[in-house]
Amino acid sequence: MALLSGKKALIFGVANERSIAWGIAQALHREGCELGFTFLGEALEKRVRPLAESVGSKLILPCDVAADAQIDAVYSEVAKAWGKFDVLVHAIAFAKKEDLAGDYVSTSRDGFHLAMDVSAYSLVAITRPAVPLLNPGASIFALTYYGSEKVSPHYNVMGVAKAALEASVRYLASDLGPKGIRVNAISAGPIKTLAASGISGFKDKLKMAAANNPLRRTILQEEVGNAGLYLASHLSSAVTGEVHYVDAGANIMAESVPEEKKEGEA
Ligand code: NAD
Ligand code: 0WE
Numbered sequence: 001m002a003l004l005s006g007k008k009a010l011i012f013g014v015a016n017e018r019s020i021a022w023g024i025a026q027a028l029h030r031e032g033c034e035l036g037f038t039f040l041g042e043a044l045e046k047r048v049r050p051l052a053e054s055v056g057s058k059l060i061l062p063c064d065v066a067a068d069a070q071i072d073a074v075y076s077e078v079a080k081a082w083g084k085f086d087v088l089v090h091a092i093a094f095a096k097k098e099d100l101a102g103d104y105v106s107t108s109r110d111g112f113h114l115a116m117d118v119s120a121y122s123l124v125a126i127t128r129p130a131v132p133l134l135n136p137g138a139s140i141f142a143l144t145y146y147g148s149e150k151v152s153p154h155y156n157v158m159g160v161a162k163a164a165l166e167a168s169v170r171y172l173a174s175d176l177g178p179k180g181i182r183v184n185a186i187s188a189g190p191i192k193t194l195a196a197s198g199i200s201g202f203k204d205k206l207k208m209a210a211a212n213n214p215l216r217r218t219i220l221q222e223e224v225g226n227a228g229l230y231l232a233s234h235l236s237s238a239v240t241g242e243v244h245y246v247d248a249g250a251n252i253m254a255e256s257v258p259e260e261k262k263e264g265e266a
Contacts, residue, residue: 002032003233008082010036010074012063012126013091013143016047018193020143021091023221024228029055031229033087038063038074065092065122075129084135087232090126090142093195094118095158100199104156115157120164127172127183136180141231142169143224144185144243146251154199166243173241182240184231189219189247212256214249 009028013021014037025035036059039048045062052060059081063070078085095115099107123142147155148162166185173183190209196202210218227246230236245251
């Protein structure tokens with residue numbers, strides 16, 4: 001029997017076929033999970049609807065996670081269509097472009113609040129109304145990045161927001177554990193997505209990752225999808241409050257790999 005047959009997952013954060021959330025959706029679909037999607041704004045509906053329909057989804061709803069009324073509307077539709085569900089996926093981040101360049105010290109109050117609201121608080125905002133609709137054994141997970149732990153040049157306010165998101169995962173895991181609901185994060189290595197394509201020097205970031213991590217390559221959406229499948233399924237039934245790395249080992253390295261070691265010699 002498929003790992004997720006009879007289960008239902010609500011996925012926030014598909015923008016297009018390159019989205020990490022889409023990699024997760026495909027992995028969950030492969031194991032028999034019924035899927036629902038939210039998208040940000042009309043412009044993205046054109047991209048998200050055909051993807052969602054290709055995996056048989058009938059629940060495709062608009063949601064700006066900065067707007068409580070839109071979140072409420074999502075869950076009233078979810079309650080109507082599904083009643084209860086099993087998996088909640090958060091794959092959303094946003095900071096102003098100007099705050100992902102130059103120095104962190106330049107971050108405005110406004111830019112800080114925006115990044116924290118959309119990228120960190122939103123996990124709490126979409127979790128709270130989900131709780132009464134979640135089945136026992138339910139799983140919630142969010143996407144994060146290593147820039148939360150160590151300084152990653154130009155990640156800036158997003159690094160601070162991801163630190164808040166990861167701490168939030170731990171507090172939510174503590175709150176919801178007694179209800180049998182697990183909360184985790186996946187820390188993914190750099191992947192070329194819409195969110196990444198807006199960043200100057202991202203190509204170099206990918207090259208650097210591939211040259212310096214233990215597996216000497218970048219990671220694929222599909223590999224994040226498989227980690228998501230593990231977190232969504234009973235295979236991870238005693239796992240909660242944790243950050244799980246899907247980064248080709250990058251986070252274990254204290255230093256970059258010296259040039260002469262790159263071609264496999266001792
Ligand atoms: P993406 O652009 O495909 O996805 C980001 C999503 O956030 C989009 O669907 C966008 O519509 C959504 N979003 C932004 N503001 C929103 C709002 N106010 N309300 C609702 N949705 C909103 O890019 P991605 O790289 O797949 O990003 C998904 C997650 O993965 C993010 O949390 C990101 O930080 C994280 N991540 C990305 C990488 C990477 O290198 N691409 C690495 C590690 C973690
Ligand atoms: O979380 C992210 C990116 C999130 C993101 C991307 C954008 C680009 C377009 C948030 N907000 C915006 N706002 C925009 O206007 N990643 C993990 C990918 C990423 O982004 C970086 C990175 C990496 C890796 C930015 C600087 C340095 C490294």
